[in-house]
Amino acid sequence: xxxxxxxxxxxxxxxxxxxxxxxxxxxxxxxxxxxxxxxxxxxxxxxxxxxxxxxxxxxxxxxxxxxxxxxxxxxxxxxxxxxxxxxxxxxxxxxxxxxxxxxxxxxxxxxxxxxxxxxxxxxxxxxxxxxxxxxxxxxxxxxxxxxxxxxxxxxxxxxxxxxxxxxxxxxxxxxxxxxxxxxxxxxxxxxxxxxxxxxxxxxxxxxxxxxxxxxxxxxxxxxxxxxxxxxxxxxxxxxxxxxxxxxxxxxxxxxxxxxxxxxxxxxxxxxxxxxxxxxxxxxxxxxxxxxxxxxxxxxxxxxxxxxxxxxxxxxxxxxxxxxxxxxxxxxxxxxxxxxxxx
Amino acid sequence: xxxxxxxxxxxxxxxxxxxxxxxxxxxxxxxxxxxxxxxxxxxxxxxxxxxxxxxxxxxxxxxxxxxxxxxxxxxxxxxxxxxxxxxxxxxxxxxxxxxxxxxxxxxxxxxxxxxxxxxxxxxxxxxxxxxxxxxxxxxxxxxxxxxxxxxxxxxxxxxxxxxxxxxxxxxxxxxxxxxxxxxxxxxxxxxxxxxxxxxxxxxxxxxxxxxxxxxxxxxxxxxxxxxxxxxxxxxxxxxxxxxxxxxxxxxxxxxxxxxxxxxxxxxxxxxxxxxxxxxxxxxxxxxxxxxxxxxxxxxxxxxxxxxxxxxxxxxxxxxxxxxxxxxxxxxxxxxxxxxxxxxxxxxxxxxxxxxxxxxxxxxxxxxxxxxxxxxxxxxxxxxxxxxxxxxxxxxxxxxxxxxxxxxxxxxxxxxxxxxxxxxxxxxxxxxxxxxxxxxxxxxxxxxxxxxxxxxxxxxxxxxxxxxxxxxxxxxxxxxxxxxxxxxxxxxxxxxxxxxxxxxxxxxxxxxx
Numbered sequence: 001x002x003x004x005x006x007x008x009x010x011x012x013x014x015x016x017x018x019x020x021x022x023x024x025x026x027x028x029x030x031x032x033x034x035x036x037x038x039x040x041x042x043x044x045x046x047x048x049x050x051x052x053x054x055x056x057x058x059x060x061x062x063x064x065x066x067x068x069x070x071x072x073x074x075x076x077x078x079x080x081x082x083x084x085x086x087x088x089x090x091x092x093x094x095x096x097x098x099x100x101x102x103x104x105x106x107x108x109x110x111x112x113x114x115x116x117x118x119x120x121x122x123x124x125x126x127x128x129x130x131x132x133x134x135x136x137x138x139x140x141x142x143x144x145x146x147x148x149x150x151x152x153x154x155x156x157x158x159x160x161x162x163x164x165x166x167x168x169x170x171x172x173x174x175x176x177x178x179x180x181x182x183x184x185x186x187x188x189x190x191x192x193x194x195x196x197x198x199x200x201x202x203x204x205x206x207x208x209x210x211x212x213x214x215x216x217x218x219x220x221x222x223x224x225x226x227x228x229x230x231x232x233x234x235x236x237x238x239x240x241x242x243x244x245x246x247x248x249x250x251x252x253x254x255x256x257x258x259x260x261x262x263x264x265x266x267x268x269x270x271x272x273x274x275x276x277x278x279x280x281x282x283x284x285x286x287x288x289x290x291x292x293x294x295x296x297x298x299x300x301x302x303x304x305x306x307x308x309x310x311x312x313x314x315x316x317x318x319x320x321x322x323x324x325x326x327x328x329x330x331x332x333x334x335x336x337x338x339x340x341x342x
Numbered sequence: 343x344x345x346x347x348x349x350x351x352x353x354x355x356x357x358x359x360x361x362x363x364x365x366x367x368x369x370x371x372x373x374x375x376x377x378x379x380x381x382x383x384x385x386x387x388x389x390x391x392x393x394x395x396x397x398x399x400x401x402x403x404x405x406x407x408x409x410x411x412x413x414x415x416x417x418x419x420x421x422x423x424x425x426x427x428x429x430x431x432x433x434x435x436x437x438x439x440x441x442x443x444x445x446x447x448x449x450x451x452x453x454x455x456x457x458x459x460x461x462x463x464x465x466x467x468x469x470x471x472x473x474x475x476x477x478x479x480x481x482x483x484x485x486x487x488x489x490x491x492x493x494x495x496x497x498x499x500x501x502x503x504x505x506x507x508x509x510x511x512x513x514x515x516x517x518x519x520x521x522x523x524x525x526x527x528x529x530x531x532x533x534x535x536x537x538x539x540x541x542x543x544x545x546x547x548x549x550x551x552x553x554x555x556x557x558x559x560x561x562x563x564x565x566x567x568x569x570x571x572x573x574x575x576x577x578x579x580x581x582x583x584x585x586x587x588x589x590x591x592x593x594x595x596x597x598x599x600x601x602x603x604x605x606x607x608x609x610x611x612x613x614x615x616x617x618x619x620x621x622x623x624x625x626x627x628x629x630x631x632x633x634x635x636x637x638x639x640x641x642x643x644x645x646x647x648x649x650x651x652x653x654x655x656x657x658x659x660x661x662x663x664x665x666x667x668x669x670x671x672x673x674x675x676x677x678x679x680x681x682x683x684x685x686x687x688x689x690x691x692x693x694x695x696x697x698x699x700x701x702x703x704x705x706x707x708x709x710x711x712x713x714x715x716x717x718x719x720x721x722x723x724x725x726x727x728x729x730x731x732x733x734x735x736x737x738x739x740x741x742x743x744x745x746x747x748x749x750x751x752x753x754x755x756x757x758x759x760x761x762x763x764x765x766x767x768x769x770x771x772x773x774x775x776x777x778x779x780x781x782x783x784x785x786x787x788x789x790x791x792x793x794x795x796x797x798x799x800x801x802x803x804x805x806x807x808x809x810x811x812x813x814x815x816x817x818x819x820x821x822x823x824x825x826x827x828x829x830x831x832x833x834x835x836x837x838x839x840x841x842x843x844x845x846x847x848x849x850x851x852x853x854x
Binding site for chain 1: 755756758759761762763764765766767768769770776777780781
């Protein structure tokens with residue numbers, strides 16, 4: 001069990017523009033952290049620096065107290081004990097599934113290699129597939145083999161580089177859950193790079209939101225979603241409703257009424273953030289007009305124009321919406337909001 | 343955008359020192375003859391070299407060589423572009439067959455074409471014969487890129503032009519032709535390079551150009567400075583051509599805008615012109631492929647009673663196979679690190695090494711051979727006129743062929759595979775052995791086969807460097823043809839084509 005500590009990591013390609021700009025991140029042993037960010041935020045660079053494919057310009061990377069990257073230290077990738085699961089698996093096309101999984105098992109006897117290979121294939125739900133060639137597998141199976149290959153040498157850390165991107169959405173949830181389970185079973189610490197908010201929130205123990213080469217916020221999925229540190233994070237990790245507010249007696253006065261505030265309440269006014277599922281359509285509440293209804297199957301989003309707001313507010317409604325554009329509706333708020341400076 | 347660069351292959355990875363050292367050795371070997379040729383020409387001072395190089399004779403050779411190049415390039419452009427358009431964009435009956443026939447002359451060495459024409463019509467000797475033979479073997483250099491460019495054009499652009507009120511001819515002139523220009527120009531420059539470097543056809547046709555004059559000067563006198571000076575002039579000309587060709591290639595960025603794959607264009611109907619088109623294609627195929635093979639067949643049967651020497655033929659074929667195989671092996675071994683570095687590391691060092699390895703592409707075989715002679719006589723006399731020197735010369739000349747093949751083969755597999763292997767505990771050299779080379783092996787083998795074929799067909803360097811008493815099929819063919827013993831030459835040509843056909847056939851099958 002090994003923890004990952006990243007401190008003050010800096011990487012520039014065209015100085016002085018910094019792709020990683022003093023990035024700090026700690027992942028406790030055995031947990032899976034998702035690094036979530038828009039394209040160009042430095043996610044892939046971070047992953048390649050941790051793996052050892054890129055040299056950092058400053059900062060340190062420690063694995064279980066072992067400095068693998070730091071001032072004057074650059075451990076080559078093959079000596080870091082860091083496994084990677086690339087996009088689309090990247091299985092060696094000239095080797096069988098078993099030979100792919102056994103690739104990193106050097107310095108062990110043949111019998112032990114075979115045992116470990118079988119064990120790993122079982123772990124990812126593909127027992128008996130060892131004799132196949134990569135092109136005979138489906139995309140989801142290839143991705144599972146890639147996970148087995150990365151886990152086989154029992155690495156301290158596994159890096160997953162948008163591993164579920166290439167899978168169609170029907171397969172994705174199943175593969176994601178199995179990979180999660182395989183990681184837990186081996187106790188390896190994991191770092192999952194993704195730009196998909198759903199994936200980060202549903203798969204990881206920790207979510208680190210990256211912006212401009214720094215961690216904007218790191219916390220459990222619930223914390224990041226419910227208590228975003230600023231308006232950008234709030235908008236990036238999920239659908240958000242922004243309301244102008246003034247603070248009175250620890251609650252926020254907004255066009256949708258008074259809303260209790262979570263956490264420390266700084267300042268006298270600003271913008272409060274709510275999630276659409278905190279808004280309820282009902283007989284009571286602030287009156288408004290439905291301007292748009294978007295149906296997603298499991299739920300629907302109803303956009304309601306309310307007096308005193310420039311933009312309509314989004315209300316998530318389970319199942320069919322039951323209202324149509326043009327109809328009158330009342331909006332009320334449940335739960336707490338976070339307050340941010342304007 | 344920097345973030346995109348981070349995921350690019352090889353970004354920030356340092357190549358293994360062993361690989362770099364090995365590649366440096368290959369690059370140094372490739373550059374050595376060029377550098378030495380220059381030093382040798384300037385040995386008695388620049389004034390001496392200048393006096394020898396800048397004479398009426400040099401000017402005359404310049405005019406003769408460039409004249410031949412201009413005429414051959416013009417003829418190749420006409421044949422290449424017309425055949426490309428007919429086979430790709432019109433409803434020509436049997437278009438696929440015609441497109442295969444149009445590329446076949448690539449397999450005919452220029453001296454075999456020259457042999458075929460002069461043995462049938464001795465009156466062709468001189469400019470006309472040289473131009474004819476060289477045009478018929480080198481027009482595929484125009485045909486292939488232009489046909490590829492036509493195939494790659496997005497028909498939507500032409501449709502847009504038509505919908506904007508342009509007729510078919512105006513569309514061709516304003517939309518299609520400008521996009522073919524880079525391909526045609528690049529092909530034309532390759533043809534010019536081929537003509538300037540050619541020794542076989544011009545010597546058989548007895549048309550004096552730089553290569554023939556260098557050979558004569560080398561044979562005629564013990565003072566090697568004239569040959570070296572002429573060689574330098576020729577190298578300057580070819581380097582200018584290569585530079586021009588690289589420039590047209592660099593600007594040939596006529597890509598489609600927008601994503602998705604292009605549809606196939608609809609074929610133009612030829613109407614009554616169909617017969618004229620078929621006649622033109624048949625005439626080119628007849629002159630370029632059928633006629634040389636037919637002539638060869640004629641001389642083989644005609645010479646039956648005369649100069650058949652099976653023992654000597656067998657011995658020559660064996661010697662050819664041996665030096666060509668050794669040449670291909672050495673070239674492939676030297677090309678391996680350069681090709682891998684070029685594919686995986688885009689730093690300045692890798693780029694320089696690749697450029698150096700391509701030196702042989704710019705320098706005619708005869709000048710490389712000349713430089714090797716100078717070098718060996720002075721510094722390595724024991725291997726002068728011994729097989730190792732010839733094999734080294736092949737490596738210098740054909741390193742570009744093998745480097746290009748290796749580079750393309752390595753690029754076939756994504757670099758992330760090598761990253762994965764590193765993360766699984768393999769050192770850079772182990773990754774080469776376990777992942778990079780096994781994955782690239784088929785492409786590297788194809789490059790080796792191609793190198794084998796070009797080594798076997800090589801003429802001028804082999805003439806200068808072969809061990810005393812040793813002949814290859816090409817040198818025997820050349821020697822018999824220059825003394826008009828056509829029946830005696832035919833068996834060597836036939837065996838040469840047969841052996842060269844085996845790797846060519848295998849390569850073609852692999853591509854299909």
